[in-house]
Amino acid sequence: MSRPALADSMLPLSGRRGLVLGVANAHSIAWGCAEALHAQGAALVLSCLNEKARPWVQPLADTLGAPLIDCNVEVEGELEHLVAQAVETLGGLDFVIHSIAWAPLAELHGRVIDSSAAGFARAMTVSCHSLAALARLCEPHLGAGSALVTMTYHGAEEAIPHYGLMGPVKAALESTVRYLAVELGAKGVRVHAVSPGPVPTRAASGIEDFDDLMATAAAESPLRRLVTLDEIGALTAFLVGPGASGMTGQTIYVDAGFHAVR
Template identity: 60%
Template sequence: MPDTAHSPDPLPIVWNPDDRIGDMLKGRRGLVLGVANENSIAFGCAAKLRAFGAEVALTYADDRTRSFVAPLAERIGASLLLPLNVEQPGELDAVFERIKREWGRLDFVVHSIAFAPKADLHGRVIDCSADGFARAMRISVYSFLELARAAEPLMAAGGALLTMSYYGADKVVNHYNVMGLAKASLQAAVRYLAAELGEKNIRVYAVSPGPLQTRAASGIAHFDELIEAAVNRSPGHRLVDIAEIGRVVAFLVGGGASGMTGDTIYVDAGLHNMA
């Protein structure tokens, strides 16, 4: 479970409209990918974006995932809940057609999906299979480019594109393996997209949280050791939680970050600064 003991604003266990904390994002509409359960980074982002007044659309990868995501969408009052498996042809186009029909525009996208086959993730990078590498890059990186391309025409007045990275993109992290290569590519994509879309006032960011006990992270070998090391090494000897990540995402989506683009923003309790 995420460590909320030290968070000044932990995510409410039960979210409802009374949890609203402001209207900083009132009138903004955005798409959030990657909610799997209430511990997901994507759910922390969606809940905080709603708390600041934004309308959100959520996606689910398949029928099994929908059974977990639908109650969360209802909990935070998500405007749309749409099927999207980025490996299935046509599903991404269908999502954006629905958003265009319902909203007519889009102000932000939060991309919080990543995957690598277990055999490739747990093995050495040098032993990664071509198919495993291609699938990791397809889901973890290329899907962000697809989202940006689909969102661009709906962001005529500008907007923000965000994705989730990790410190393993910058330095070697034991057992992160091929996902480190994918996240490094993702951060490079953020810089290039920022350069290409800047004239349209579309800002692009990578958010790099510290390790959290999410379902996605559970696939990394010896993840408990990574958690323990993060607590021991971070300045405050603590983890971050999904509410803290969500607040940073809300800031980046809002006007307060208008002078920033192409950056990787670390939300890891200072862990990346420590030797």
């Protein structure tokens, strides 16, 4: 016998308002998070990179009834505009999901030792410092019980073949999470990094031999499989909700256990 559907007021995130950055298409981690958050009752504003991304993202946003705003964090003023529009639309913020990362392809495919200062700096700006900038802009709108979540990868902890420059950048991102957790904790704001196993996203397609990386993860993970966007979204929804009220400053894996055996 199936369970009756919960009334909207009974959903775990009913009444919560959130901003999700980085939706690229239906296979992006940000979209998996947005779907889970919406299903649990949250009201959302979504962002995509630019007008070129809209044909893939706008139909998704429309299914959730969520406004979609362009945001390239490398363009001056766009992050500020995004946060201001989200706050105006939603009347405030209870959580923010940061799911953006990028590195120049030549740097990503090369050795870290050969990386250029400019390429390293751009990767750090987009993938790491954008979280700090986002937290600063959102801080006035976040109160007790609110949460900020970003996305990382096990390459921050282990030297993963072909992950290259993004390994040090993600390590910096995880460190930033811990510092933000301390700095925002007095206000009751919680900060986490979610560390999914490899999933076939457009961003991941830039990593050399990514299919081999997924095959290794599926073969060696204790659960002998890859994780799904639904599982990543479910963890993220839990972390921004009341059930995780006593947690902050952590990197939390959802990778079928791969990190435990590597």
